[in-house]
Amino acid sequence: MDTIQLLSDKLRYVGVTVNNPLHISVEPGVTVVMGPNGSGKSTFGRIIEKGWNIMTNSISAGGEKPVIKFIEFSDIHSLSGCHVEYYQQRHEATMNDEVPTVAEIMGENVNSDRWRNLCSRLRLEGVESKKVNYLSSGELRKLLIINMMFQHPDMLIIDNPYIGLDAVSRGLLDEALAEISTGGTSIMLLLCNPGEIPDCTDQVIPMKNLTLGEPVECRGNAAALRESMMTLMDYAVDLERVPKSPKEKTAHEVTVELHGCNVSYGDRKIIENESWLIKQGECWALAGPNGSGKSVLLSLIYADNPQAYSNDITLFDRRRGSGESIWDIKRRIGYVSPEMHLYFRFEGVVRDVVAQGLRSTTGNYGLISRAAAEEAMAWLSLFHLEHLAEMRYSTLSTGEQRLVLIARTLIKHPDLLILDEPLHGLDAARKRSVRAVINTIVRRDAPTLIYVTHFLPEVPECVTKTKTLKKLKNA
Helix, strand or coil: CCEEEECCCCCCCCCEEEEECCCEEEEEEEEECCCHHHHHHHHHHHHHHHHCCCCCCCCCCCCCCEEEECCCCCHHHHCCCCCCCCCHHCCCCCHCCCCCHHHHHHHHHHCCCCHHHHHHHHCCCCCCEEEEECCCCHHHHHHHHHHHHCCCCCCCECCCCCCCCCHHHHHHHHHHHHHHHCCCCCEEEEEEEECCCCCCCCCCEEEEEEEECCCCCCCCCCHHHHHHHHHHHHCCCHHHCCCCCCCCCCCCCCCCCCCEEEEECCEEEEEEEEEEEEECCCCEEECCCCCCCCHHHHHCCCCHHHHHCCCCECCCCCCCCCCCHHHHCCCCCECCCCHHHHHHCCEEEEHHHHHHHCCCCCCCCCCCCHHHHHHHHHHHHHHCCCCHHHCCCCHCHHHHHHHHHHHHCCCCCCCCCEEEEECCCCCHHHHHHHHHHHHHHHHHHHHEEEEEEHHHHHCCCCCEEEEEECCCCCC
Protein backbone atom coordinates (compact mmCIF):
# COMPACT_ATOMS: atom_id res chain seq x y z
CA MET A 1 0.00 0.00 0.00
CA ASP A 2 1.22 3.50 -0.85
CA THR A 3 1.32 6.38 1.62
CA ILE A 4 -2.15 7.86 2.30
CA GLN A 5 -1.99 11.65 2.14
CA LEU A 6 -4.65 13.68 3.95
CA LEU A 7 -4.60 17.05 2.20
CA SER A 8 -7.67 18.78 3.69
CA ASP A 9 -7.59 21.13 6.67
CA LYS A 10 -10.83 19.53 7.83
CA LEU A 11 -11.99 15.95 7.27
CA ARG A 12 -15.69 15.20 7.63
CA TYR A 13 -17.73 12.06 8.16
CA VAL A 14 -21.41 11.68 9.17
CA GLY A 15 -21.67 15.19 10.57
CA VAL A 16 -18.41 15.07 12.54
CA THR A 17 -15.39 17.20 11.60
CA VAL A 18 -11.81 16.14 12.32
CA ASN A 19 -9.22 18.93 12.21
CA ASN A 20 -6.07 18.21 10.20
CA PRO A 21 -3.92 21.36 10.50
CA LEU A 22 -0.68 19.56 9.61
CA HIS A 23 -1.99 17.70 6.54
CA ILE A 24 -0.60 14.46 7.90
CA SER A 25 0.17 11.24 6.03
CA VAL A 26 -0.41 7.62 6.99
CA GLU A 27 2.61 5.54 6.05
CA PRO A 28 2.56 1.83 5.12
CA GLY A 29 3.15 -0.53 8.03
CA VAL A 30 1.65 -0.46 11.51
CA THR A 31 0.08 2.87 12.56
CA VAL A 32 -1.39 3.55 15.99
CA VAL A 33 -3.93 6.39 16.37
CA MET A 34 -3.75 7.28 20.07
CA GLY A 35 -6.16 9.48 21.99
CA PRO A 36 -8.58 9.62 24.92
CA ASN A 37 -12.26 8.64 24.73
CA GLY A 38 -14.22 11.00 22.51
CA SER A 39 -11.14 12.37 20.74
CA GLY A 40 -12.37 11.26 17.31
CA LYS A 41 -10.32 8.11 16.67
CA SER A 42 -13.20 6.00 15.38
CA THR A 43 -14.41 8.83 13.15
CA PHE A 44 -10.90 9.20 11.73
CA GLY A 45 -10.79 5.46 11.09
CA ARG A 46 -14.09 5.68 9.20
CA ILE A 47 -12.75 8.60 7.17
CA ILE A 48 -9.76 6.49 6.12
CA GLU A 49 -12.12 3.63 5.28
CA LYS A 50 -15.07 5.41 3.63
CA GLY A 51 -14.45 9.17 3.47
CA TRP A 52 -12.56 9.42 0.19
CA ASN A 53 -15.46 10.42 -1.99
CA ILE A 54 -16.80 13.16 0.25
CA MET A 55 -16.31 16.49 -1.54
CA THR A 56 -14.65 18.25 1.39
CA ASN A 57 -12.11 15.46 1.99
CA SER A 58 -9.00 15.52 -0.16
CA ILE A 59 -7.34 12.11 0.31
CA SER A 60 -4.79 10.49 -1.99
CA ALA A 61 -2.78 7.28 -2.10
CA GLY A 62 -0.92 7.88 -5.36
CA GLY A 63 -3.34 5.85 -7.45
CA GLU A 64 -6.54 3.92 -6.90
CA LYS A 65 -8.00 3.82 -3.41
CA PRO A 66 -6.62 0.80 -1.54
CA VAL A 67 -8.93 -1.90 -0.15
CA ILE A 68 -9.53 -0.89 3.47
CA LYS A 69 -11.47 -2.90 6.08
CA PHE A 70 -12.62 -1.66 9.49
CA ILE A 71 -13.25 -3.92 12.50
CA GLU A 72 -15.19 -3.05 15.64
CA PHE A 73 -16.80 -5.25 18.26
CA SER A 74 -20.39 -4.70 17.08
CA ASP A 75 -19.46 -6.07 13.64
CA ILE A 76 -20.29 -9.54 14.96
CA HIS A 77 -23.95 -8.80 14.12
CA SER A 78 -23.26 -8.16 10.44
CA LEU A 79 -20.79 -11.06 10.31
CA SER A 80 -23.34 -13.55 11.66
CA GLY A 81 -26.20 -12.17 9.58
CA CYS A 82 -28.50 -12.14 12.61
CA HIS A 83 -29.24 -10.13 15.72
CA VAL A 84 -29.72 -11.73 19.10
CA GLU A 85 -32.86 -9.93 20.20
CA TYR A 86 -32.03 -9.56 23.88
CA TYR A 87 -29.08 -10.11 26.18
CA GLN A 88 -30.50 -13.08 28.13
CA GLN A 89 -31.16 -15.00 24.91
CA ARG A 90 -27.47 -15.96 24.83
CA HIS A 91 -28.11 -18.38 27.70
CA GLU A 92 -31.39 -19.89 26.48
CA ALA A 93 -30.58 -22.91 24.32
CA THR A 94 -34.08 -23.27 22.83
CA MET A 95 -34.07 -19.62 21.71
CA ASN A 96 -30.88 -19.95 19.64
CA ASP A 97 -31.88 -22.31 16.86
CA GLU A 98 -31.53 -19.53 14.27
CA VAL A 99 -28.14 -18.32 15.54
CA PRO A 100 -25.37 -19.69 13.29
CA THR A 101 -22.25 -21.55 14.37
CA VAL A 102 -18.80 -20.22 13.53
CA ALA A 103 -18.46 -22.91 10.83
CA GLU A 104 -21.73 -21.79 9.23
CA ILE A 105 -20.51 -18.19 9.17
CA MET A 106 -17.04 -18.91 7.86
CA GLY A 107 -18.04 -21.60 5.33
CA GLU A 108 -15.27 -23.45 3.52
CA ASN A 109 -12.64 -21.26 5.18
CA VAL A 110 -12.73 -23.49 8.27
CA ASN A 111 -11.31 -26.36 6.21
CA SER A 112 -8.27 -24.40 5.05
CA ASP A 113 -4.72 -24.48 6.34
CA ARG A 114 -4.90 -20.68 6.74
CA TRP A 115 -7.87 -21.03 9.12
CA ARG A 116 -6.09 -23.66 11.19
CA ASN A 117 -2.93 -21.58 11.31
CA LEU A 118 -4.72 -18.38 12.34
CA CYS A 119 -6.83 -20.16 14.98
CA SER A 120 -3.70 -21.78 16.37
CA ARG A 121 -1.85 -18.47 16.55
CA LEU A 122 -4.74 -16.79 18.35
CA ARG A 123 -5.64 -19.79 20.55
CA LEU A 124 -9.08 -20.18 18.99
CA GLU A 125 -8.90 -23.90 18.20
CA GLY A 126 -12.15 -25.87 18.26
CA VAL A 127 -14.35 -22.80 17.89
CA GLU A 128 -16.04 -23.99 14.70
CA SER A 129 -18.99 -25.75 16.39
CA LYS A 130 -19.85 -22.89 18.74
CA LYS A 131 -22.86 -20.68 18.12
CA VAL A 132 -21.61 -17.14 17.68
CA ASN A 133 -23.51 -15.70 20.66
CA TYR A 134 -21.87 -18.25 22.99
CA LEU A 135 -18.41 -16.79 22.28
CA SER A 136 -16.72 -14.67 24.93
CA SER A 137 -15.92 -11.04 24.09
CA GLY A 138 -12.27 -12.00 23.52
CA GLU A 139 -13.21 -14.88 21.24
CA LEU A 140 -15.53 -12.61 19.24
CA ARG A 141 -12.72 -10.14 18.59
CA LYS A 142 -10.37 -12.90 17.47
CA LEU A 143 -13.00 -14.26 15.08
CA LEU A 144 -13.60 -10.83 13.56
CA ILE A 145 -9.87 -10.35 12.98
CA ILE A 146 -9.48 -13.79 11.40
CA ASN A 147 -12.47 -13.18 9.14
CA MET A 148 -10.98 -9.93 7.86
CA MET A 149 -7.62 -11.61 7.24
CA PHE A 150 -9.34 -13.87 4.71
CA GLN A 151 -10.35 -10.81 2.71
CA HIS A 152 -6.70 -9.80 2.08
CA PRO A 153 -7.18 -6.03 2.51
CA ASP A 154 -4.48 -3.47 1.74
CA MET A 155 -5.19 -1.91 5.15
CA LEU A 156 -6.91 -3.31 8.22
CA ILE A 157 -8.27 -0.78 10.74
CA ILE A 158 -9.04 -2.27 14.17
CA ASP A 159 -10.88 -0.31 16.86
CA ASN A 160 -9.62 -1.23 20.36
CA PRO A 161 -8.36 -4.71 19.43
CA TYR A 162 -6.95 -5.64 22.85
CA ILE A 163 -10.00 -5.25 25.05
CA GLY A 164 -11.40 -8.62 26.08
CA LEU A 165 -8.12 -10.43 25.40
CA ASP A 166 -6.15 -12.15 28.15
CA ALA A 167 -2.39 -11.58 28.43
CA VAL A 168 -1.48 -14.58 26.29
CA SER A 169 -3.92 -13.59 23.56
CA ARG A 170 -2.60 -10.02 23.53
CA GLY A 171 0.91 -11.28 22.88
CA LEU A 172 -0.32 -13.62 20.16
CA LEU A 173 -2.24 -10.78 18.51
CA ASP A 174 0.89 -8.62 18.52
CA GLU A 175 2.77 -11.40 16.73
CA ALA A 176 -0.06 -11.84 14.23
CA LEU A 177 -0.22 -8.10 13.49
CA ALA A 178 3.54 -7.98 12.89
CA GLU A 179 3.24 -10.96 10.54
CA ILE A 180 0.32 -9.41 8.64
CA SER A 181 2.22 -6.15 8.21
CA THR A 182 5.31 -7.96 6.98
CA GLY A 183 3.08 -9.71 4.44
CA GLY A 184 2.09 -6.40 2.87
CA THR A 185 -1.16 -5.47 4.66
CA SER A 186 -0.92 -2.19 6.54
CA ILE A 187 -2.47 -2.05 10.02
CA MET A 188 -4.11 0.88 11.79
CA LEU A 189 -4.91 0.40 15.49
CA LEU A 190 -7.27 2.85 17.20
CA LEU A 191 -6.14 2.83 20.83
CA CYS A 192 -6.96 4.81 23.97
CA ASN A 193 -4.30 3.28 26.25
CA PRO A 194 -0.63 4.06 25.58
CA GLY A 195 0.42 0.84 27.31
CA GLU A 196 -1.13 -1.10 24.42
CA ILE A 197 1.18 0.32 21.73
CA PRO A 198 2.75 -2.85 20.25
CA ASP A 199 6.46 -3.18 19.61
CA CYS A 200 5.82 -3.61 15.87
CA THR A 201 4.38 -0.07 15.57
CA ASP A 202 5.94 2.11 12.86
CA GLN A 203 4.23 5.42 13.66
CA VAL A 204 1.86 6.92 16.23
CA ILE A 205 -0.64 9.64 15.34
CA PRO A 206 -1.85 11.48 18.47
CA MET A 207 -5.45 12.76 18.61
CA LYS A 208 -7.23 15.05 21.02
CA ASN A 209 -10.41 17.13 20.78
CA LEU A 210 -11.11 15.96 17.20
CA THR A 211 -7.69 17.17 16.08
CA LEU A 212 -4.87 15.16 14.49
CA GLY A 213 -1.39 15.81 15.83
CA GLU A 214 1.98 15.33 14.21
CA PRO A 215 2.83 11.66 13.55
CA VAL A 216 5.72 10.32 15.63
CA GLU A 217 8.05 7.66 14.29
CA CYS A 218 8.01 4.65 16.58
CA ARG A 219 10.33 2.01 15.13
CA GLY A 220 12.19 0.50 18.07
CA ASN A 221 10.91 3.22 20.38
CA ALA A 222 7.55 1.86 21.54
CA ALA A 223 8.47 1.84 25.24
CA ALA A 224 9.27 5.57 25.27
CA LEU A 225 6.09 6.41 23.37
CA ARG A 226 3.95 4.43 25.80
CA GLU A 227 5.15 6.83 28.47
CA SER A 228 5.09 10.09 26.50
CA MET A 229 1.57 9.51 25.10
CA MET A 230 0.17 9.49 28.63
CA THR A 231 0.19 13.30 28.41
CA LEU A 232 -2.91 12.98 26.19
CA MET A 233 -4.87 11.59 29.15
CA ASP A 234 -5.93 14.42 31.50
CA TYR A 235 -9.16 13.11 33.02
CA ALA A 236 -9.97 12.90 36.76
CA VAL A 237 -13.05 12.79 39.00
CA ASP A 238 -13.81 14.39 42.36
CA LEU A 239 -14.33 11.45 44.73
CA GLU A 240 -16.09 13.72 47.23
CA ARG A 241 -18.93 13.94 44.71
CA VAL A 242 -19.64 10.20 44.45
CA PRO A 243 -23.40 10.07 45.13
CA LYS A 244 -24.48 8.37 48.35
CA SER A 245 -27.16 5.72 48.57
CA PRO A 246 -30.56 7.03 49.69
CA LYS A 247 -31.62 3.64 51.06
CA GLU A 248 -30.68 1.35 53.93
CA LYS A 249 -28.83 -1.83 53.05
CA THR A 250 -30.65 -5.12 53.51
CA ALA A 251 -28.84 -7.29 56.04
CA HIS A 252 -27.72 -10.78 55.01
CA GLU A 253 -24.81 -13.13 55.67
CA VAL A 254 -24.21 -15.04 52.43
CA THR A 255 -24.42 -13.01 49.21
CA VAL A 256 -23.64 -15.90 46.87
CA GLU A 257 -23.13 -19.62 47.38
CA LEU A 258 -22.68 -21.96 44.42
CA HIS A 259 -22.36 -25.66 45.20
CA GLY A 260 -21.16 -28.07 42.51
CA CYS A 261 -22.65 -26.05 39.66
CA ASN A 262 -22.70 -27.28 36.06
CA VAL A 263 -23.66 -25.58 32.78
CA SER A 264 -23.65 -27.28 29.40
CA TYR A 265 -25.11 -26.70 25.94
CA GLY A 266 -25.60 -29.99 24.14
CA ASP A 267 -22.34 -31.91 24.47
CA ARG A 268 -20.35 -28.80 25.41
CA LYS A 269 -19.58 -28.39 29.10
CA ILE A 270 -18.95 -24.76 30.02
CA ILE A 271 -18.98 -24.99 33.83
CA GLU A 272 -18.24 -28.25 35.66
CA ASN A 273 -18.64 -28.82 39.40
CA GLU A 274 -17.86 -25.24 40.42
CA SER A 275 -18.43 -24.11 44.01
CA TRP A 276 -18.01 -20.61 45.41
CA LEU A 277 -18.93 -18.94 48.71
CA ILE A 278 -19.11 -15.14 48.84
CA LYS A 279 -20.07 -13.52 52.11
CA GLN A 280 -21.63 -10.09 52.48
CA GLY A 281 -19.10 -7.28 51.97
CA GLU A 282 -16.36 -9.44 50.42
CA CYS A 283 -14.60 -8.24 47.27
CA TRP A 284 -13.59 -10.94 44.78
CA ALA A 285 -11.75 -11.02 41.47
CA LEU A 286 -13.01 -13.63 38.99
CA ALA A 287 -10.15 -14.71 36.74
CA GLY A 288 -9.54 -17.17 33.92
CA PRO A 289 -8.55 -17.26 30.22
CA ASN A 290 -10.87 -16.36 27.34
CA GLY A 291 -13.62 -18.97 27.05
CA SER A 292 -13.26 -20.35 30.58
CA GLY A 293 -16.89 -19.58 31.41
CA LYS A 294 -16.62 -16.47 33.58
CA SER A 295 -19.61 -14.73 32.02
CA VAL A 296 -21.64 -17.96 32.07
CA LEU A 297 -20.93 -18.38 35.78
CA LEU A 298 -22.04 -14.81 36.39
CA SER A 299 -25.24 -15.44 34.40
CA LEU A 300 -26.21 -18.04 37.02
CA ILE A 301 -25.84 -15.46 39.76
CA TYR A 302 -27.66 -12.68 37.89
CA ALA A 303 -30.65 -14.91 37.06
CA ASP A 304 -30.05 -14.69 33.31
CA ASN A 305 -29.42 -18.40 32.80
CA PRO A 306 -32.32 -20.90 32.99
CA GLN A 307 -29.85 -23.60 34.09
CA ALA A 308 -29.67 -21.86 37.46
CA TYR A 309 -32.79 -23.78 38.45
CA SER A 310 -31.01 -27.12 38.02
CA ASN A 311 -28.12 -26.04 40.23
CA ASP A 312 -27.61 -25.51 43.97
CA ILE A 313 -27.45 -21.72 44.29
CA THR A 314 -28.08 -19.44 47.26
CA LEU A 315 -28.40 -15.67 46.85
CA PHE A 316 -28.79 -13.24 49.74
CA ASP A 317 -29.34 -16.11 52.24
CA ARG A 318 -32.11 -17.62 50.09
CA ARG A 319 -31.98 -20.79 48.00
CA ARG A 320 -32.80 -20.23 44.32
CA GLY A 321 -36.17 -21.64 43.38
CA SER A 322 -37.71 -21.17 46.83
CA GLY A 323 -40.26 -18.62 45.69
CA GLU A 324 -38.28 -15.50 44.79
CA SER A 325 -38.73 -13.95 41.34
CA ILE A 326 -35.99 -13.07 38.88
CA TRP A 327 -36.76 -9.40 39.55
CA ASP A 328 -36.37 -9.89 43.31
CA ILE A 329 -32.80 -10.98 42.54
CA LYS A 330 -32.00 -8.36 39.91
CA ARG A 331 -33.29 -5.59 42.16
CA ARG A 332 -30.34 -6.20 44.50
CA ILE A 333 -27.64 -6.64 41.85
CA GLY A 334 -25.85 -4.11 39.66
CA TYR A 335 -24.23 -5.69 36.59
CA VAL A 336 -22.25 -4.44 33.62
CA SER A 337 -20.31 -6.49 31.05
CA PRO A 338 -18.94 -6.27 27.49
CA GLU A 339 -21.70 -8.56 26.26
CA MET A 340 -24.35 -6.39 27.91
CA HIS A 341 -22.79 -3.39 26.11
CA LEU A 342 -22.84 -5.28 22.81
CA TYR A 343 -26.52 -6.20 23.07
CA PHE A 344 -27.69 -2.94 24.69
CA ARG A 345 -30.00 -1.19 22.25
CA PHE A 346 -31.62 2.03 23.32
CA GLU A 347 -32.43 5.02 21.17
CA GLY A 348 -33.24 7.36 24.05
CA VAL A 349 -31.09 10.08 25.56
CA VAL A 350 -28.14 9.48 27.86
CA ARG A 351 -29.83 10.85 30.99
CA ASP A 352 -32.66 8.32 30.61
CA VAL A 353 -30.23 5.43 30.08
CA VAL A 354 -28.64 6.18 33.46
CA ALA A 355 -31.93 6.86 35.26
CA GLN A 356 -33.37 3.54 34.12
CA GLY A 357 -30.61 1.81 36.04
CA LEU A 358 -32.80 2.37 39.11
CA ARG A 359 -35.12 -0.27 37.67
CA SER A 360 -34.58 -4.01 37.40
CA THR A 361 -35.14 -4.25 33.65
CA THR A 362 -32.99 -3.39 30.63
CA GLY A 363 -35.81 -2.02 28.48
CA ASN A 364 -37.37 1.42 28.20
CA TYR A 365 -40.45 1.12 30.41
CA GLY A 366 -42.40 4.10 31.74
CA LEU A 367 -41.58 7.72 32.27
CA ILE A 368 -38.51 8.91 34.16
CA SER A 369 -39.40 10.72 37.39
CA ARG A 370 -37.86 14.07 38.21
CA ALA A 371 -36.01 12.55 41.18
CA ALA A 372 -34.55 9.78 38.99
CA ALA A 373 -33.48 12.32 36.36
CA GLU A 374 -31.76 14.45 39.00
CA GLU A 375 -29.95 11.41 40.41
CA ALA A 376 -28.85 10.44 36.90
CA MET A 377 -27.46 13.93 36.35
CA ALA A 378 -25.42 13.63 39.56
CA TRP A 379 -23.70 10.52 38.17
CA LEU A 380 -23.22 12.08 34.73
CA SER A 381 -21.68 15.13 36.37
CA LEU A 382 -19.31 12.94 38.38
CA PHE A 383 -18.00 11.39 35.16
CA HIS A 384 -17.97 14.76 33.26
CA LEU A 385 -20.74 13.58 30.94
CA GLU A 386 -23.39 16.18 31.76
CA HIS A 387 -22.91 17.83 28.36
CA LEU A 388 -24.06 14.56 26.75
CA ALA A 389 -27.24 14.22 28.85
CA GLU A 390 -29.64 15.14 26.02
CA MET A 391 -27.74 13.30 23.29
CA ARG A 392 -28.90 9.93 22.03
CA TYR A 393 -26.95 7.06 23.56
CA SER A 394 -26.31 5.50 20.14
CA THR A 395 -24.39 8.59 18.92
CA LEU A 396 -21.74 8.36 21.65
CA SER A 397 -18.28 6.88 21.21
CA THR A 398 -17.71 3.38 22.58
CA GLY A 399 -15.79 4.73 25.57
CA GLU A 400 -18.48 7.28 26.36
CA GLN A 401 -21.14 4.55 26.13
CA ARG A 402 -19.18 2.41 28.57
CA LEU A 403 -18.99 5.26 31.11
CA VAL A 404 -22.75 5.76 30.76
CA LEU A 405 -23.40 2.06 31.40
CA ILE A 406 -21.13 2.16 34.46
CA ALA A 407 -23.11 5.13 35.80
CA ARG A 408 -26.32 3.20 35.03
CA THR A 409 -25.02 0.32 37.16
CA LEU A 410 -23.74 2.39 40.09
CA ILE A 411 -26.86 4.58 40.40
CA LYS A 412 -28.66 1.53 41.77
CA HIS A 413 -26.43 1.32 44.88
CA PRO A 414 -26.87 -2.48 44.82
CA ASP A 415 -26.08 -5.03 47.52
CA LEU A 416 -23.98 -6.93 44.95
CA LEU A 417 -21.89 -5.25 42.25
CA ILE A 418 -20.89 -7.51 39.35
CA LEU A 419 -18.39 -5.68 37.17
CA ASP A 420 -17.36 -7.88 34.25
CA GLU A 421 -14.49 -6.12 32.46
CA PRO A 422 -16.05 -2.73 33.33
CA LEU A 423 -13.13 -0.71 31.99
CA HIS A 424 -13.33 -2.06 28.42
CA GLY A 425 -12.91 0.76 25.94
CA LEU A 426 -11.92 3.41 28.50
CA ASP A 427 -8.71 5.37 28.15
CA ALA A 428 -5.97 5.13 30.77
CA ALA A 429 -7.09 8.17 32.79
CA ARG A 430 -10.75 7.16 32.82
CA LYS A 431 -9.81 3.63 33.88
CA ARG A 432 -7.87 5.06 36.81
CA SER A 433 -10.79 7.33 37.78
CA VAL A 434 -13.48 4.61 37.58
CA ARG A 435 -11.30 2.29 39.64
CA ALA A 436 -11.01 5.05 42.27
CA VAL A 437 -14.81 5.46 42.29
CA ILE A 438 -15.25 1.72 42.86
CA ASN A 439 -12.78 1.80 45.75
CA THR A 440 -14.64 4.76 47.26
CA ILE A 441 -18.03 3.05 47.03
CA VAL A 442 -16.72 -0.17 48.57
CA ARG A 443 -14.99 1.67 51.41
CA ARG A 444 -18.03 3.85 52.17
CA ASP A 445 -21.02 1.61 51.44
CA ALA A 446 -19.53 -1.92 51.82
CA PRO A 447 -21.35 -3.69 48.95
CA THR A 448 -20.27 -7.17 47.90
CA LEU A 449 -18.13 -7.01 44.74
CA ILE A 450 -17.29 -9.47 41.95
CA TYR A 451 -14.76 -7.97 39.56
CA VAL A 452 -13.64 -9.59 36.29
CA THR A 453 -10.60 -8.54 34.31
CA HIS A 454 -7.86 -10.08 32.18
CA PHE A 455 -5.42 -7.35 33.19
CA LEU A 456 -4.36 -7.49 36.85
CA PRO A 457 -3.28 -3.82 37.17
CA GLU A 458 -6.94 -2.88 36.57
CA VAL A 459 -8.18 -4.72 39.68
CA PRO A 460 -9.26 -2.19 42.36
CA GLU A 461 -7.27 -2.20 45.58
CA CYS A 462 -10.41 -3.15 47.53
CA VAL A 463 -10.34 -6.65 45.99
CA THR A 464 -8.76 -9.14 48.39
CA LYS A 465 -9.91 -12.57 47.14
CA THR A 466 -9.65 -14.39 43.80
CA LYS A 467 -11.65 -17.15 42.13
CA THR A 468 -9.94 -18.66 39.05
CA LEU A 469 -11.68 -20.71 36.36
CA LYS A 470 -9.93 -23.08 33.98
CA LYS A 471 -11.08 -23.59 30.40
CA LEU A 472 -12.57 -27.04 29.92
CA LYS A 473 -11.21 -29.10 27.02
CA ASN A 474 -14.52 -29.17 25.12
CA ALA A 475 -15.65 -25.63 26.04
